[in-house]
Amino acid sequence: MEQDIRQAYATTEPAGGLRVHLITFGCQMNEYDTHLVRSELAGLGASFVETTEEANFVLVNTCAVRGKPVEKLRSLLGELRKQKHRQPLLVGVMGCVAQLPEGQDMARKFEVDILLGPGALTQIGRAIEADHKFWDLSFRDDLNTFTPPPPQGVLSSFVSIIRGCNHHCTYCIVPRTRGPEISRHPDDILKEVQAQKDAGVLEVTLLGQNVNSYGKGRSGYPSFAELLKLVGQIGVNRIKFITSHPVNFTDDIVRAIAETPQVARYVHLPVQSGSDRVLKRMAREYTRDWYLNRIQAIRASISEVVISTDIIVGFPGETEEDFQETLSLYEQVGYDHSYMFIYSPRPGTPSYLHFEDLPREIKVERLQRLIETQKRWSYERNRAWVGRTVEVLVHGRAKETGYAEGHDRGNRPILLPVNEAPKPGLYTAIVKQATPHLLLAERHTTLEPIGSQA
Ligand code: SAM
Ligand code: SF4
Numbered sequence: 001m002e003q004d005i006r007q008a009y010a011t012t013e014p015a016g017g018l019r020v021h022l023i024t025f026g027c028q029m030n031e032y033d034t035h036l037v038r039s040e041l042a043g044l045g046a047s048f049v050e051t052t053e054e055a056n057f058v059l060v061n062t063c064a065v066r067g068k069p070v071e072k073l074r075s076l077l078g079e080l081r082k083q084k085h086r087q088p089l090l091v092g093v094m095g096c097v098a099q100l101p102e103g104q105d106m107a108r109k110f111e112v113d114i115l116l117g118p119g120a121l122t123q124i125g126r127a128i129e130a131d132h133k134f135w136d137l138s139f140r141d142d143l144n145t146f147t148p149p150p151p152q153g154v155l156s157s158f159v160s161i162i163r164g165c166n167h168h169c170t171y172c173i174v175p176r177t178r179g180p181e182i183s184r185h186p187d188d189i190l191k192e193v194q195a196q197k198d199a200g201v202l203e204v205t206l207l208g209q210n211v212n213s214y215g216k217g218r219s220g221y222p223s224f225a226e227l228l229k230l231v232g233q234i235g236v237n238r239i240k241f242i243t244s245h246p247v248n249f250t251d252d253i254v255r256a257i258a259e260t261p262q263v264a265r266y267v268h269l270p271v272q273s274g275s276d277r278v279l280k281r282m283a284r285e286y287t288r289d290w291y292l293n294r295i296q297a298i299r300a301s302i303s304e305v306v307i308s309t310d311i312i313v314g315f316p317g318e319t320e321e322d323f324q325e326t327l328s329l330y331e332q333v334g335y336d337h338s339y340m341f342i343y344s345p346r347p348g349t350p351s352y353l354h355f356e357d358l359p360r361e362i363k364v365e366r367l368q369r370l371i372e373t374q375k376r377w378s379y380e381r382n383r384a385w386v387g388r389t390v391e392v393l394v395h396g397r398a399k400e401t402g403y404a405e406g407h408d409r410g411n412r413p414i415l416l417p418v419n420e421a422p423k424p425g426l427y428t429a430i431v432k433q434a435t436p437h438l439l440l441a442e443r444h445t446t447l448e449p450i451g452s453q454a
Helices: 002-008 028-043 067-086 101-109 121-129 141-145 174-178 186-198 224-234 251-259 276-282 288-301 320-333 350-354 360-383
Strands: 019-024 057-062 090-095 114-116 134-136 156-160 203-207 238-242 266-268 306-313 337-342 389-397 403-407 413-417 425-434 439-448
Touching: 019 028, 028 057, 028 090, 028 121, 028 156, 028 203, 057 067, 067 090, 067 101, 090 101, 090 121, 101 114, 114 121, 121 134, 121 141, 156 186, 186 203, 186 224, 203 224, 224 238, 224 251, 251 288, 276 320, 288 306, 288 320, 306 320, 306 360, 320 360, 337 360, 360 425, 389 413, 389 439, 413 425
Parallel strands: 019 057, 057 090, 090 114, 114 134, 156 203, 203 238, 266 306, 306 337, 413 439
Antiparallel strands: 389 403, 389 425, 403 413, 425 439
């Protein structure tokens, strides 16, 4: 049956008969990679559909950072295999899980036709033209020079600036799945940002596992701080970046944020734990004091900066005293918000191989306490904005009826009455009310009309 679909698209227009359903698990980097593959498929004449039932090609971009998305993938592939037995269907898996032995076992078990590692995405065209199962797990240079066309009809978008990771955090699967760091050429980055701006994008997020390492070891490349300034000159309304590693968050980066008005006053600086003992077992390469010194430098130079973090609760060997250190770090920093994860043992990582996992009840109970702490701080930080004017980038309607949703330059979620912000675009608004999770605001003026905005 697989053969029938492959034959359905003629050689002159290889993907002409393909109806593709794309599914993305995971981070913003994966969203960007899905866009990249989508643009390749569109160039080959494929069309895109919203459900697996309408599709004759289902392609899943996967995430291996925690166990949950991997399990979700397993059950999805089980469903797709059943569908494959009822009707002609190509199934492809790309991204981090494809790179791992567990992904390759799944591919065999669930009759997956195409398997592309995160370094081989440019091979999608060859993969669908092949008349056999197609696996490519190599890290290809052409990925780094590939510039996808700007997405259409969106106000916020991503640009990849560096792929891979040279760190070796003991819990993390990323260095295995995404390989060593490779910075993109600055000309390609600037061209892509310019093209996105020309297409109407108002907010660009620069992406990488460690954006601060940008340019290291590449002669003639700017540093990350210099790149921020160069991107700033293009004149996109907002520039954000994720993710930063505290050990590379140098003073020149702090200055570049402070001195470049287009760069949002928002820093996401993952700490992972407040305990030096745990940080050492995680191989994070910094101490609590180092991290706090970076926070101090950021707060001293960037007024009204919004700071968020990532944290792993219940790392193997984390004692109640270690966890208290994390709680006290939260009190010291007062994060605006944070992404809080329960430790998930990932096969093949050093912590999986050498450390014993804590009982789930302990991990869950600690996470609950941390969530409460964060909630209190988020409310505290959000409350300080009541009565003030904020710039809101409205994306669309919120689930709550009667509201449009967007976020401000600090990435805080904001709701506006939908009749006051009827179309996506930039508005200024006055904050009327705060909750721990969002701000409720009323429109003040329209900053910049977008399309048919009122
Ligand atoms: N490079 C970034 C850094 O070092 O901060 C983070 C990238 S990682 C893909 C995103 C987040 O996932 C990490 O900051 C960490 O909090 C979380 N994470 C990674 N491995 C994890 C694991 N095994 N269990 C739970 N959370 C994990
Ligand atoms: Fe993973 Fe650490 Fe690299 Fe971040 S810095 S991607 S947590 S290994």
